[in-house]
Amino acid sequence: MSTPTRRVTPTAPMSISTEPRTVSADQNWPTDNKFLNGPFAPWTEESEGYDLEVHGEIPGDLAGALFRISSNPRFQPRNTDRYHWWEGDGMVAGIYLRDGKASFRTTWVATDSMKVEVDQGEAVYSGFVNGGTPGRLPQGAPPSKNVANTNVGIFDDHLLVYYEGGLPHAMHPQTLETYGTYDFHGGIDVLCTAHYKVDPDSGDLLFFAATGPVVTWYRADVKTGRIIDSHSVDIGVPALLHDFVVSDNYAIFLVSPSQFRPDRIKEGRPGVVWDEDSLPHGTQIVMMDRRTHEVSAYEAGDVFAPTHFYNAYETGDEVVIDVHRISRLGNPAEGGNTPASSHEWFPPAYSWQWRVDTRTGAVANRMICGVAGEFPKINDEYVGKPYRYGYFAATRDLATDTMTDGMARHDFATDSTVVVNGPGPLTSPSEPVFVARENARTEDDGYLLALWWNRETGLSELLIHDAADLVTEPLARVKLPVRVPFGFHGSWADHSVLDQSIATLAASE
Numbered sequence: 168m169s170t171p172t173r174r175v176t177p178t179a180p181m182s183i184s185t186e187p188r189t190v191s192a193d194q195n196w197p198t199d200n201k202f203l204n205g206p207f208a209p210w211t212e213e214s215e216g217y218d219l220e221v222h223g224e225i226p227g228d229l230a231g232a233l234f235r236i237s238s239n240p241r242f243q244p245r246n247t248d249r250y251h252w253w254e255g256d257g258m259v260a261g262i263y264l265r266d267g268k269a270s271f272r273t274t275w276v277a278t279d280s281m282k283v284e285v286d287q288g289e290a291v292y293s294g295f296v297n298g299g300t301p302g303r304l305p306q307g308a309p310p311s312k313n314v315a316n317t318n319v320g321i322f323d324d325h326l327l328v329y330y331e332g333g334l335p336h337a338m339h340p341q342t343l344e345t346y347g348t349y350d351f352h353g354g355i356d357v358l359c360t361a362h363y364k365v366d367p368d369s370g371d372l373l374f375f376a377a378t379g380p381v382v383t384w385y386r387a388d389v390k391t392g393r394i395i396d397s398h399s400v401d402i403g404v405p406a407l408l409h410d411f412v413v414s415d416n417y418a419i420f421l422v423s424p425s426q427f428r429p430d431r432i433k434e435g436r437p438g439v440v441w442d443e444d445s446l447p448h449g450t451q452i453v454m455m456d457r458r459t460h461e462v463s464a465y466e467a468g469d470v471f472a473p474t475h476f477y478n479a480y481e482t483g484d485e486v487v488i489d490v491h492r493i494s495r496l497g498n499p500a501e502g503g504n505t506p507a508s509s510h511e512w513f514p515p516a517y518s519w520q521w522r523v524d525t526r527t528g529a530v531a532n533r534m535i536c537g538v539a540g541e542f543p544k545i546n547d548e549y550v551g552k553p554y555r556y557g558y559f560a561a562t563r564d565l566a567t568d569t570m571t572d573g574m575a576r577h578d579f580a581t582d583s584t585v586v587v588n589g590p591g592p593l594t595s596p597s598e599p600v601f602v603a604r605e606n607a608r609t610e611d612d613g614y615l616l617a618l619w620w621n622r623e624t625g626l627s628e629l630l631i632h633d634a635a636d637l638v639t640e641p642l643a644r645v646k647l648p649v650r651v652p653f654g655f656h657g658s659w660a661d662h663s664v665l666d667q668s669i670a671t672l673a674a675s676e
Contacts, residue, residue, distance in 0.1 A: 198247040205568035206595040206620035206653040215272040223643035228605035235657035242290040251296035257315035274343035276315040283308045298436045317361030320658035323392030324671040329361035354394030362410045377408040398460040412476040421473040422451040425496040442500035472496035477543040484526040491516040515539035542598030558599045569595040595620035611635040627651045
């Protein structure tokens with residue numbers, strides 16, 4: 168099992184009252200920045216609760232935990248007008264389901280950089296997306312902030328929290344105590360991506376690190392947590408690579424004009440930029456053979472940025488790649504110090520498919536559906552293999568206070584999309600997570616789990632939908648007495664995985 172670089176002894180869960188209370192932890196800083204209001208607004212308390220109020224019925228075979236990471240600034244940002252959603256501190260929400268009941272816990276990820284700000288009593292790190300003015304760092308403080316706010320999931324008997332600007336952090340999956348940074352037993356040194364894939368055949372973790380123009384591929388053994396394969400590729404530009412996808416034989420990256428520029432951040436300027444001059448032939452499809460490490464590059468035939476992938480698979484000599492794409496991602500490279508607005512910076516994304524013929528080099532593409540959306544997900548048992556169903560959060564309306572406005576299911580066999588709104592005042596759904604039913608017989612035989620924002624209460628609810636019959640009214644609404652600020656990604660841990668992790672950690676004490 169893993170040996171994190173720092174260890175904190177977990178404490179036993181503490182019982183709290185589940186009686187209704189006023190929303191005292193609701194933060195309200197004086198700014199009209201979209202990313203600090205509405206469903207994005209910070210929540211200042213660590214909380215826990217048991218036997219939560221449920222409308223409907225939690226399926227009896229749904230046993231385990233949904234882990235979500237939120238982007239939740241602990242202190243008022245130094246430049247509220249420049250603050251970007253990507254820059255909030257990480258707070259993990261664990262929602263535990265068993266025997267038709269639900270409990271929850273939310274806890275900050277205690278990074279070293281957060282501890283510096285807690286000691287100072289204010290934000291001292293500036294923003295990296297749109298730039299800003301840093302405070303004075305005390306001696307010994309980390310030079311940059313690990314916000315630990317992008318993805319979360321169990322591996323190597325730890326709950327790992329990912330942020331691609333630094334090492335992951337390990338936490339206890341039940342108490343949510345932070346143990347410290349996690350480096351896959353010395354296998355990585357600086358950072359790794361926030362996105363990973365689990366090989367459905369072996370259970371191994373597949374991921375990468377992007378540092379400047381160098382992309383390093385990794386495979387970690389599910390039994391030992393150690394790196395068993397790695398390979399570095401120079402892609403020529405400091406592309407912002409957030410997600411990737413795998414097929415049976417390939418690891419696939421889309422290299423776009425979106426760049427991450429630490430040199431600009433040091434000057435207080437926007438660090439995420441859109442530079443079409445850096446790729447005169449447009450966005451590139453870079454594929455690495457996972458068996459030989461041989462790398463091939465293809466022109467995608469257009470200029471765009473990928474956001475998140477559904478999946479990829481092989482059919483004969485063709486590799487099929489399904490992804491959500493946007494027309495641009497980042498501040499104009501030729502611009503000055505003034506950041507673009509949120510909708511200019513991040514326009515609506517649509518799902519597209521690329522087909523790459525590895526024998527002839529021919530590349531074809533098509534739009535999958537015309538419903539704008541983000542956070543595509545699939546049944547993870549089909550990672551790298553032919554599949555039929557994809558799910559995503561719809562972004563049909565460029566609202567002033569929300570990003571997402573519905574839940575969608577796309578059927579690739581019929582090229583049809585179903586979209587549902589939330590019941591009543593519920594909107595702003597998170598990334599949907601698919602959980603297979605016990606003894607599932609078909610690909611879509613399972614549940615969709617997502618957190619939704621209640622406009623009337625300002626709080627969050629977990630909605631459980633039937634993935635095969637997506638309708639407005641869910642199977643169950645689990646009411647949380649907190650708001651989980653709108654975040655990025657999450658995962659489901661089945662009760663067997665969760666229980667094993669807890670038992671292994673207890674045995675190591």
